Amino acid sequence: MCAMAYKVLFTTSRGIEDIVVQELTxxxxxxxxxxxxxxxxxxxxxxxxxITLARICYKARTIYRGLLILAEGEVRxxxxxxxxxxxxxxxxxxxxxLPPETTFCxxxxxxxxxxxxxxxxxxxxxxxxxxxxxEQTGHRQKVKLAHPDVMxxxxxxxxxxxxxxDFVGEEALHRRGxxxxxxxxxxxxxxxxxxxxxxxxxxxxxxxxxxxxxxTIVIEAALIARKVPAGFFRKENFAFKTLPxxxxxxxxxxxxxxxxxxxxxxxxxxxxxxxxxxxxxxxxLNAERALVADTTRWQVLDAAELPKLFPxxxxxxxxxxPPFGVRSGSVTRAKEAHRLLLQIAxxxxxxxxxxxxxxxxxxWLEMLTPVLDxxxxxxxxxxxxxxxxKILVIGRKxxxxxxxxxxxx
Ligand SMILES: C[S@@+](CC[C@H](N)C(=O)[O-])C[C@H]1O[C@@H](n2cnc3c(N)ncnc32)[C@H](O)[C@@H]1O
Numbered sequence: 001m002c003a004m005a006y007k008v009l010f011t012t013s014r015g016i017e018d019i020v021v022q023e024l025t026x027x028x029x030x031x032x033x034x035x036x037x038x039x040x041x042x043x044x045x046x047x048x049x050x051i052t053l054a055r056i057c058y059k060a061r062t063i064y065r066g067l068l069i070l071a072e073g074e075v076r077x078x079x080x081x082x083x084x085x086x087x088x089x090x091x092x093x094x095x096x097x098l099p100p101e102t103t104f105c106x107x108x109x110x111x112x113x114x115x116x117x118x119x120x121x122x123x124x125x126x127x128x129x130x131x132x133x134x135e136q137t138g139h140r141q142k143v144k145l146a147h148p149d150v151m152x153x154x155x156x157x158x159x160x161x162x163x164x165x166d167f168v169g170e171e172a173l174h175r176r177g178x179x180x181x182x183x184x185x186x187x188x189x190x191x192x193x194x195x196x197x198x199x200x201x202x203x204x205x206x207x208x209x210x211x212x213x214x215x216t217i218v219i220e221a222a223l224i225a226r227k228v229p230a231g232f233f234r235k236e237n238f239a240f241k242t243l244p245x246x247x248x249x250x251x252x253x254x255x256x257x258x259x260x261x262x263x264x265x266x267x268x269x270x271x272x273x274x275x276x277x278x279x280x281x282x283x284x285l286n287a288e289r290a291l292v293a294d295t296t297r298w299q300v301l302d303a304a305e306l307p308k309l310f311p312x313x314x315x316x317x318x319x320x321x322p323p324f325g326v327r328s329g330s331v332t333r334a335k336e337a338h339r340l341l342l343q344i345a346x347x348x349x350x351x352x353x354x355x356x357x358x359x360x361x362x363x364w365l366e367m368l369t370p371v372l373d374x375x376x377x378x379x380x381x382x383x384x385x386x387x388x389x390k391i392l393v394i395g396r397k398x399x400x401x402x403x404x405x406x407x408x409x
Contacts, residue, residue: 008056010056012042020062024062053066054167067166125152168238185323189220196319208348222292315350326360
């Protein structure tokens with residue numbers, strides 16, 4: 001651990017914590033630990049100085065939020081828990097973060113069973129901040145509910161309470177700022193990026209999404225290949241920008257400096273197709289807005305036709321979000337789309353190729369994988385919106401017909 005260490009907490013989608021640890025470690029997070037205290041969707045670690053947290057929040061693709069932790073503690077689930085929260089928040093010395101003329105507000109997320117709600121936590125915590133500062137300095141800190149200078153978070157999960165400075169703000173980081181066309185069942189960009197990490201894709205390999213909708217997966221892959229920070233298109237939308245703690249820094253200049261890691265000349269073999277012309281037109285718009293139209297190809301195509309475009313074994317990764325058939329569309333058609341995916345994967349994937357699928361119906365793929373000599377190599381239990389889903393990483397079984405054909409040819 002570094003000499004002057006700050007503890008930080010990142011929130012993410014439940015189930016992808018291990019992927020988040022890999023990404024954040026590559027961005028300089030130290031001692032990254034997933035699911036500490038058994039808490040899903042939380043990744044902890046240490047950084048050397050607060051500005052490092054701003055940089056990580058600006059660059060990371062697999063997180064929703066980053067908090068600088070100022071206090072933690074145990075809270076009761078009964079009404080008395082609010083008194084516990086008050087004491088934990090009041091125990092923090094806020095003066096470094098909240099100089100006199102600055103405004104603040106408290107946001108809270110709560111999960112588990114408690115005899116109080118998030119608005120109660122926000123109210124009692126706000127009062128604790130005001131009381132503490134009043135006792136210390138004699139002035140009353142101003143609350144501003146919309147666009148405050150400083151956004152505090154007091155999150156309660158089970159009996160654990162965490163108090164920190166939110167570096168991200170109202171809009172979590174899955175809102176990338178490049179989506180012009182909103183597909184009705186678009187995948188959240190954080191999950192899309194996690195699927196690409198899970199596939200082990202390298203930018204020189206061909207990646208295909210044959211049911212691409214508005215193109216999120218392919219666009220995320222293009223931005224990963226070009227090392228573009230996830231915050232690139234939402235520069236104005238970070239809570240760390242208004243923190244008085246950074247008043248002496250020019251954050252616009254810093255963000256431009258962080259952008260220099262991007263290499264816009266990288267050209268990757270990325271292909272997205274969908275049966276719907278409307279969605280493909282939307283994907284193209286999104287790709288233009290994300291400045292990756294020059295490295296992505298889009299086509300209206302029934303996925304069944306994919307092998308006509310890509311010869312046998314020519315694709316390394318298929319990363320795809322097929323229809324779930326839950327809220328719209330028919331279950332029969334969704335089931336058929338799952339079957340089709342494995343069939344085309346069998347035709348176009350290379351011997352060491354992988355197909356990564358996010359699905360609400362893993363059983364449809366589990367049934368078919370052995371028949372087609374595929375095996376599920378890894379799975380992640382996630383939430384897609386509020387639906388339980390799995391990300392499955394599927395590869396060919398060792399010694400399968402395809403791999404022995406390739407070896408003997
Ligand atoms: C869940 S959506 C994908 C959303 C996308 N990941 C996004 O972020 O916008 C599934 C897509 O599969 C497409 N689809 C369904 N059956 C197909 C088929 N046989 N061939 C190609 N696309 C198909 C639908 O048109 C729909 O856009």
